[in-house]
Amino acid sequence: MADPVYVTDALIAEDIDAYLAGHEKKSLLRFITCGSVDDGKSTLIGRLLYDSKMIFEDQLAALEADSKRVGTQGQEIDFALLVDGLAAEREQGITIDVAYRFFTTEKRKFIVADTPGHEQYTRNMVTGASTADLAVILIDARKGVLTQTRRHSFLAHLIGIKHIVLAVNKMDLVGYDKTVFERILLSYRAFASEIGITNFTAIPISGFKGDNITALSDNMPWFKGPALIEHLENVEIGAAADEAKPFRLPVQWVNRPNLDFRGFSGQLASGKVRPGDAVRILPSGKTTTVDRIVTLGGNLDEAVAGQSVTLTLADEVDCSRGDVIAAADNPPEAADQFEATLVWMADEAMIPGRAYWLKLATQSVSATVQAPKYEINVNTLDHLAAKTLDLNGIGVVELSTDKPITFEAYGDNRTLGGFILIDKLTNATVAAGMLHFSLRRAQNVHWQASDVDRDMRANLKNQRPALLWFTGLSGSGKSTIANLVEKKLHRMNRHSFLLDGDNVRHGLNRDLGFTEADRIENIRRVGEVAKLMTDAGLIVITAFISPFRAEREMVRAMLPAGEFIEVFIDTPLAEAERRDVKGLYKKARAGQLKNFTGIDSPYEAPENPEIRIDTTAMTPEEAADLIIDRLLG
Amino acid sequence: MIDTLTHLDRLEAESIHIMREVMADAAKPVMLYSVGKDSAVMLHLARKAFYPSPPPFPLLHVDTTWKFKAMYELRDRMAAESGMELIVYQNPEAKERGINPFDHGPLHTDMWKTEGLKQALDLHGFDVAFGGARRDEEKSRAKERIFSFRTASHGWDPKKQRPELWNLYNARKAKGESIRVFPISNWTELDIWQYIARENIPIVPLYFAAPRPTVERDGLLLMVDDDRFPLKDGEVPVERSVRFRTLGCYPLTGAVESEASTLSEVIQEMLLTTTSERQGRIIDKDGGDASMEKKKQEGYF
Numbered sequence: 001m002a003d004p005v006y007v008t009d010a011l012i013a014e015d016i017d018a019y020l021a022g023h024e025k026k027s028l029l030r031f032i033t034c035g036s037v038d039d040g041k042s043t044l045i046g047r048l049l050y051d052s053k054m055i056f057e058d059q060l061a062a063l064e065a066d067s068k069r070v071g072t073q074g075q076e077i078d079f080a081l082l083v084d085g086l087a088a089e090r091e092q093g094i095t096i097d098v099a100y101r102f103f104t105t106e107k108r109k110f111i112v113a114d115t116p117g118h119e120q121y122t123r124n125m126v127t128g129a130s131t132a133d134l135a136v137i138l139i140d141a142r143k144g145v146l147t148q149t150r151r152h153s154f155l156a157h158l159i160g161i162k163h164i165v166l167a168v169n170k171m172d173l174v175g176y177d178k179t180v181f182e183r184i185l186l187s188y189r190a191f192a193s194e195i196g197i198t199n200f201t202a203i204p205i206s207g208f209k210g211d212n213i214t215a216l217s218d219n220m221p222w223f224k225g226p227a228l229i230e231h232l233e234n235v236e237i238g239a240a241a242d243e244a245k246p247f248r249l250p251v252q253w254v255n256r257p258n259l260d261f262r263g264f265s266g267q268l269a270s271g272k273v274r275p276g277d278a279v280r281i282l283p284s285g286k287t288t289t290v291d292r293i294v295t296l297g298g299n300l301d302e303a304v305a306g307q308s309v310t311l312t313l314a315d316e317v318d319c320s321r322g323d324v325i326a327a328a329d330n331p332p333e334a335a336d337q338f339e340a341t342l343v344w345m346a347d348e349a350m351i352p353g354r355a356y357w358l359k360l361a362t363q364s365v366s367a368t369v370q371a372p373k374y375e376i377n378v379n380t381l382d383h384l385a386a387k388t389l390d391l392n393g394i395g396v397v398e399l400s401t402d403k404p405i406t407f408e409a410y411g412d413n414r415t416l417g418g419f420i421l422i423d424k425l426t427n428a429t430v431a432a433g434m435l436h437f438s439l440r441r442a443q444n445v446h447w448q449a450s451d452v453d454r455d456m457r458a459n460l461k462n463q464r465p466a467l468l469w470f471t472g473l474s475g476s477g478k479s480t481i482a483n484l485v486e487k488k489l490h491r492m493n494r495h496s497f498l499l500d501g502d503n504v505r506h507g508l509n510r511d512l513g514f515t516e517a518d519r520i521e522n523i524r525r526v527g528e529v530a531k532l533m534t535d536a537g538l539i540v541i542t543a544f545i546s547p548f549r550a551e552r553e554m555v556r557a558m559l560p561a562g563e564f565i566e567v568f569i570d571t572p573l574a575e576a577e578r579r580d581v582k583g584l585y586k587k588a589r590a591g592q593l594k595n596f597t598g599i600d601s602p603y604e605a606p607e608n609p610e611i612r613i614d615t616t617a618m619t620p621e622e623a624a625d626l627i628i629d630r631l632l633g
Numbered sequence: 634m635i636d637t638l639t640h641l642d643r644l645e646a647e648s649i650h651i652m653r654e655v656m657a658d659a660a661k662p663v664m665l666y667s668v669g670k671d672s673a674v675m676l677h678l679a680r681k682a683f684y685p686s687p688p689p690f691p692l693l694h695v696d697t698t699w700k701f702k703a704m705y706e707l708r709d710r711m712a713a714e715s716g717m718e719l720i721v722y723q724n725p726e727a728k729e730r731g732i733n734p735f736d737h738g739p740l741h742t743d744m745w746k747t748e749g750l751k752q753a754l755d756l757h758g759f760d761v762a763f764g765g766a767r768r769d770e771e772k773s774r775a776k777e778r779i780f781s782f783r784t785a786s787h788g789w790d791p792k793k794q795r796p797e798l799w800n801l802y803n804a805r806k807a808k809g810e811s812i813r814v815f816p817i818s819n820w821t822e823l824d825i826w827q828y829i830a831r832e833n834i835p836i837v838p839l840y841f842a843a844p845r846p847t848v849e850r851d852g853l854l855l856m857v858d859d860d861r862f863p864l865k866d867g868e869v870p871v872e873r874s875v876r877f878r879t880l881g882c883y884p885l886t887g888a889v890e891s892e893a894s895t896l897s898e899v900i901q902e903m904l905l906t907t908t909s910e911r912q913g914r915i916i917d918k919d920g921g922d923a924s925m926e927k928k929k930q931e932g933y934f
Contacts, residue, residue, distance in 0.1 A: 016901035024827060028640035097796055099775040100768050102821045109640040111819055123796060130798040239638065252653040257686035265682070267650045267800070296684040304637050308649035308682070321657060345796050359801055362657070418799045427805040429795040 026104070029237055032113040032128045032161075034152035035138030040169045044138065044207035045114055048229075049103050051214050098128040107233040121148075122378060122392035123345045125155050126432055130418065133237045134163035136228075141174045141204070145187045150195075151378045157197050158341065158394070158434075160414060163235050164192075164200035167228065172206040176219045195381065203228050242305035246330040247271030247279070248408075248416060250361035251323045255310050263294055263310040264319055269361065269415035271327060272304045273311070278328035281319045282406040287328050288315040322363040324406040324416070332416060334404040335438030341410075342369065342397050344389035346423070346430035352388060353520040355554045356430065358401060360419035366402040366557065367421065368524075371517070373397065387517065389431075398439065402557070410434035424550055457537035461495045465534040466631060467559060470543040471552060471606060472569030473598050474584055475576040477615045477623075478543040481569060484624035486541055492628075497533055499526060501544040514595045520551050527555035534563060539631070547597045549604040567627060568609035573598045575616060641828055648816040649682040650800060651779060652763070655814055656689060658804035659761040663720075663754075666692040668704040669880045670836050671765035673711075674817060674825055677834045679763075680715055691718035693762070695753055697745035698723060699734055699882035701858050707837050722753035734884040735863055741882070751787045754811065761804070761812045769821045779818050785809035826903065830896045839877045840899060842891040846870035853887035878903070 011019045035041040101112040113128030115121070129135060135156040139149055156164060166188055174180045181204045192200060203212055204223055211217035212227045226234070248269040255263035273279075277290045291312040293300040303309045311325065319325070326332055344350050350369060358367035372395035375386035389395045410417030421431040458465050468485065470478040482498055489496045505512070509525055512518040523546050530540045546552050556564040576598070577585040588596035595601045606612075611630050613623045638646070655662055664679060666672050679688040692712055712719035727744040734741040754762060768775050778794050780802050795803050804812060817825070829836060846857045848868050855862075856877075857870045862884065864870070875888035876899070893902045 012901055012904045016897045016904075019904075020827065020830070020897065020900060023823075024639060024641065024831065026640050027638075028643045097776070097794075100819065101775060102769045102819070104821075104823065109821075109824075127796040127798055131800075243637065252650070253656050253683075255683065255686055261685060263685075265653055267646055294685065296681045306638050306643060306646055308646040308653070310684070357805070359803065361801075362654075414799060418801065420798055420801050420803060422803050422805060427803070427807060428793075429798075429803045432796070432798045 023104070026107060026109050027237060027239075028109050028111065029134065029232060029235070030111045030113070030132050031134040031136060031232065032115065032125070032132040032156070033136045033138065034115070034125060034156065035148075035169075039138040039140050040207045041114070041138050044136075044167070044169065044205070044213075045101055045112060047207045047210060047213055048110075048112070049101060051210065051229075097124045105229055105233055110232065121151070122155065122343065122394065125152065126159055126343050126345075129156055129159040129161055130414075130432070132159075132161055134165060134232070134235060135161045136165045136167050139166065139168050139184060139188075141168050141170045141180055141184065144184050145191060147379045149188070150191060150381070153192060153197060154195055154378055154381060157195055160411065160434075162199075162238065164197055165228070165231065166200055166202040168202065168204045169207055171204045171211060171220065172209045176204075176211070176217075178220070178222045181223075201226075201231055203231065239306060242270050243272055245270035245305070245413065247273050247277070247325075247327040248332065248413065249273070249309075249311065249325040250363070250415065251319060251321055251325060252362050254320055261312070262316075263312050264325060265308070265310045266325075266362070267308045268303055268305045270305045270413055272302055274302045275299075279313070279325050280328040280331045281317055282324045282326055282331055283334045283404055284318060284323070285331075286317045288313045288317050290314070324361070326406075332406050332408045332413075333438060334406045336402075336404045337398065337400045337439040338407070339373075339396065339398055339436045339439060340419075340433045341436065342372075342389060342395055342421075342431050342433045344391060344393045344395075344431050346428055347391050348423075348430070349391075350389040350393075350431065351520060352517050353524055354548075354550055355402075355424065355557070357422035357424060358399075358405075358419055358433075359422060360405055360407060360417075360435075361415050363405050365405055366424075366554075367399050369397050369399045369421070371397075396436075399433075407435055407438070409437055424553065454535045454537065457535070459537075461537045463494055463537070463539065465537050466539050466563050466565055467530050467534055467555075468539070468541045468565050468567055468627065468631065469530075469546070469552065469555065470541070470567045470569055471546045471609075473571060473573060473576045473603055474545055474596070475579050475581050476569040476571035477613075477620060478545075478569045481613065481620050481623045481627070482541045482543040484620055485627050488624055488628055489539060492632075494539055495537065496539040496541060499530060499540065499542045499544075501542075516548075516595070516601075519595075520548065523548075523551040523555065527551075527558050530555070531558045534559060545597050545603070547601065547603045549606070552606070565611065565631065566606050566609040567611045567613065568606045569613050569615060569623075570605075571615045641824060641831060644817075644820055644824055645678065645681070645828070647800070647819065648678045651802070651814065651816040652679055652682040652688075654800075654802050655761055655763070655804060658806075659812075661757070661759050662690040662761040662763065663693045663757070663759040664688070664690055664717075664763040665750075665765070666694050666708070666719075667765070667880075668694070668700070668708045668711075668837060669765070670825055670829060670840060671767065671817065673834050673836050674820070674828055675763065675765045676711060676715060677832060678816065687716040690763075691720050693720045693722065693753055693757075693759070695746060695749045696721050696723045697741070697749070697882050698728070699741075699745075699861075699884060701837070701839055701856070701880060701883045701886075703837050703839050704880060707835065711835065720753070720757070722749055722756070724749035724752055733861075734882050741885075745882075754787070759811065760806070761814055763814050763816060765817055766815045767820050767822075767825075768818050777815065777818065779815055780804060781813045781815065782806065783811045783813060785811075787811070822903065823900070826896065826900045830900070837880060839880060842874050842876040842894045842898075844872045845875050845888070847873045847875055847888060854890065855886075856883055856888055858883040 033041050033045060099114045101114060103110050113132055115124035115128045137152050168181055168184050185202050204220055205212045205228055211219050214229045216225050216227050249266045250269055251264045251266050253265040255265050273290055275290050275292055279290055280287045291314045293303050294310045352371040353368055355366045355368050358365050372386045372389060374383040375393055375395040377384055386395055408416040417435045419433045420429050423430050470482050472478050479500060486496050486498045504526060509522050512522050526542060530542055533540045580586060587593045588599040597603050611627055694708060724745055732741055732744050766774060778797055782793055783789055806812060847854050848870055854875060873890055874892055876891045877886060877888050880886060891902060893899045
């Protein structure tokens, strides 16, 4: 293969200022390459870097040495080594999500997301694709459309990539045969239309030999173009389309250097804005007009999608981080229940009913996800019944948030429709999601305000409502102590109600078992009932093992601050097992009881309970007195 | 087809977005400031992100006492101009033991920079530190996240890093954990230079060629920046027209012979040159191929 000819080289040497003036006007295209090492993906990326002169001589010398030492191409340069990864990855076989590479041509600057590895493919590819305008899907010409081709195409389409390039690689190994290319094209087209990809560009290439990469290859005179680089340089990026959409600015930060200046900083998610434009602040719905677009370089006449700016408004309206400033006549909706596609990204499976942090644009709320309506098999695209989603699982779910969020369908606006879920305990990012639409029942079921409120009910009873939430191992003494507490409160003329774990399972929660998901739902329902009872003015006492910290925190969040009192009945496992009042530990040890807390299911002890009772150091009576002291004292 | 925003506009907007996003979750952020060209761009972006407020965090210079004199001058000037607090930290143990690049080899970087950085972050309780690393600098950086999580002991665990989707960053962390944030991850060396030119950002004059006293050692051209430089027998500093592609401790930073005395000429030389940026620094080579990565796991930036 002849070295490519660089027009830029001459210009850089002869007139650097002219070159730089041209370079400064270049646009940016972000794309992702999909395929495995076997498809020649790394070789192709190495080739793109090499052909666009992004490899320096010292790197090249190292590359040549490495190629001879460990390369797979004999004495020739193994471009794949250029994009080889971390030492940790090489040594421990860990695949670490996405690598980003950069190169520049005459017309554009490119950022390539390269997603290595097979096992974590879904997670990695979705991550890399989330910022891409275009996907290059690699096919080995000798193998044709494979299962993984379908998977890559589906994921690219799922994440909303508009431009698909089918790069049929290794054409040199099939004798640059036109019929091979056309046969692959035909079978891919049939599959693509099946999943809704209406438009794609197919290019026969050889990453190894450099055919149809920078220029059309003499080896394939039957192919009329475009060459890969030429296509990447000319494809229309999404910017123009984003600018044509209605104006939205998620507020990141309120800029308040002094009393005379109040600005709202953020990056335009879509549309354009000019001083004087009428805008609406969401979710409050207040309207005002834009006064100035402030930047360090001076005020702007206009800002467009993608720009980070600071706006000042004509009126003093409430507006803070998480709010969205939008075109007044075309604002987005707010809702608290949605259907969405979820891609699970954590080793720990999704737990239906558990509360996660949901981050969408600059909004952070608490959200619970229901069991999937169905899971999608990324290889066959079949819809499967599923109770949860495991790592790399993709499913359609319904989710609800604890307060309304301003959103748009992901298909209309990536920024206001794409979200992540965060585990509340580990802070790990556990899922990525794409909102489809809000569920109508959220829009139509409104809170009914009643004239008699919770304070009036409590005042009538002459008490402050509270929820005493007992938690501890089975047999720790929760029910015994809770029962004593209620007896004492009753004698003191306090209005109370004891919700006991076993009793609730006979009625309200008789449909629930003891799996992790069922235990969470059990606690959620008890929490809701307890909340209604505190609204009624009662002192509620609950005695449930409630082994998971996240669910206890979920109930805490349902109540006004200070009303949730966590009472940790701290009995060591050995002691509880020794007592074994109900004979349950014996059964669990014998394997007759599954998912028994402390034996084959974890108990997460409270970190900072309001009250801690050490049952090895005091009697139930003393414990009950101590709890009442703390409650009323 | 004309795009309204150029690639530099988009990179700038992305970096500003990242800096502002940090402010949502950070209790006590700080910007690491090494006085190099990447730091210069970072500081400029921070000023843009928060204007008319000054950037709502201090600058931290983890000093080794062995930087070029010209760097200290620019550092103090830029801190004054930006209205930001400048914190200079020098590892007291390294100071006391007189750790220097001539006698102590890799220990110099380890104690002054790696240890110094950890000490400074712990001393002030900073939970988020902005750094100017770029993904194009080196192979292992290509996979670095923009938000990079560190354990309470500043370690970097590749398995604990979070996927970064769209422009959504998860900056939640437990007590004691910290985050290094790299807002210019997606910039290349050419982008940095072009942006410096476009925005007129002040940089250390050492990036431009001038006659400077130098000696040649182990294939590197070193500048004799002050009289602490121990000359070997028969070694005489020679005045050469040189400039620097990266700046660090002067005894560890190789100069290149050059006549490029303007930004355009520097960029031109960079584009036509044949060795990569980090080649002039000794730090990458200690310990072979994967040394930068090892340093990162130990807490170096």
